Amino acid sequence: MIERSRKWIFPSLEGQKRREAFQGYLFLLPWIIGFIVFLLIPLGMAAYSAFTRWVLIDPPPRWIGLENFRAMFTKDKFFWWSLGITLKFMVMTLIPFMILGLALSLLLNQKLRGMNFFRTMLYVPAVVSGVAVTLLFMNLLHPEFGAINIFLRSLGVADPPNWINSPDWALPAVAFMGLWGIGGGAIIYLAGLQNIPPHLYEAAEIDGANSWQKFWKVTLPLLSPTIFFVLITGIIGSFQVFTPAYILGGVTRFGPGSKYLRFYLLHIYIKGFQQGRLGYASALAWILFFISAIVVFIIYKQTERFVYYEEEGKGSS
């Protein structure tokens, strides 16, 4: 019985080969099912629902063509707004944090004692949950009593920012939290730095290169795959800021909070789950997908020639 079905599935193979192929697919089965059920079907539903009026409390979904996309550009006053907030945040944090993370990893890469201790300590913020950290910074950034403003006042800043309640300082407040977690990025660079073969530096020294030249001519080119990786994941990540926006923005089950923290993903959440307009939210998600795909593609094309890959045997840890 089993033999016959094997023969039916893989008619071109014989004996052992056929057995192996059949068993191979048995091992793959969890992924194949998962791929269909949790990826292909939702993707199909995403494509379909974007063109429907799909409201949870008012089924069934109704085909409305491009109406969702039209409404987005004409009626939804928060569409451009939240896109703007997201992009502003990206501009504010992406490159500065990459530079700071790299600088920190260079510090950690010095051949001195006790570096493991500092590495452990600096990575701590990256392992603690977004919610707990957000609640913590909510207190630290309290306009009147928060430690950060008390510190600023003691420095002589008479009128420290209102942080999350202020149109200009809400985003820097979120960025501030990101800055605290800078060690997370530094660890990735550090891994890249430690894979640079030491003999390259020795050779550069013999050729009379100073530290600055070694950094530009050896470190940066060899680190470029890591930098590229951090850049791409950073872009994708900053399109998907959610937890701090949700908590600091003060969204409850009853209504949205501060509009200064309405990041794009939060906007999707509010439309989809608070207002129950799932078809519309799905259309919003596609726009985000295409924007991030285009941005990543452009970055990829622009940086391709700067990224240096070793031809063989990428050393791994």
Next chain:
Amino acid sequence: MSQSQSIKNIEPSAPSPIKIRFWRRKSVRKTVHAVFVYSLLIGIGILIMMPLSWMLTAALRGRGEPVYTLPVSWFPTESFHWENFWTILTNENYPLWRPALNTLMLVVLNIAGVLISNTLVAYAFARLDFPHKEFLFKLVILSMLMPGVVLFIPSFLLFNILGWYGTYLPLWVGAFFGNSFYIFITRQYMRSFPKDLDDAARIDGASRFGIYWRIILPLSKPVMTLMAVFTFMDTWNEFTGPLIYLNDPSKFTLSIALNYFRQSMFSGKEPTTNLVMAAALLSVLPMLILYFFAQDELIGGIASVGLKG
């Protein structure tokens, strides 16, 4: 291109003897350099630890005691109300032991699912031969690039149709069906063992499942540890999934319970900041402990992840 060329031209050679002549000057420079590096790192380290220290200070405040003080108290010096942590876990209104247990249950289910499904699939990709293998593996890579945000809404639609809304099912079932990133790293790892292992075992009459179970799995412990640690952290910290799918406060996981606890009424009034901070601290404690025990696996794992970019 020119940059990479210039690197290849640099050939390694023996250290030159000139170095010794500058020995004295070099040692001075080394000291200055070390002082500079250490003071910067200590400064940054203090800045990073201060918020956590403030959190502990606030969490240890007693009832009615001010949390915000002037000057700011960065270290717990006067009040040590350790019973706050007990209050958080066992109070009558919204005890957090329950969300903590819920989260732990999800962590266990997810780790089990991730370890079982991804090793099975990776074993086939790494060590078996079958038609369309290359194509299927390309699909794995491709689905790794799929950003979660597009699936945010449709997954909800799907789970809603299946009647899974309000249950834990959306939060763990997926783990049993493979994750493309984990399949990728596990397959890379399993490929590194010599092929003779399988052949020898087959001659001894082992089945394919026997080879997977008795030979490949024990050898794959490092990558399995890494997946378990990653899964632990992801599940423990996961916020959006529970936020979307769970509607009953008694089923909440720790991350949303924390937010709910902050917003909810606590013994008739708003929960006080000291208790919120105690709850937040309690919720990150398991992560900190896990991190200190598994940091080599974790950081080593991040290293290999970073390199794959």
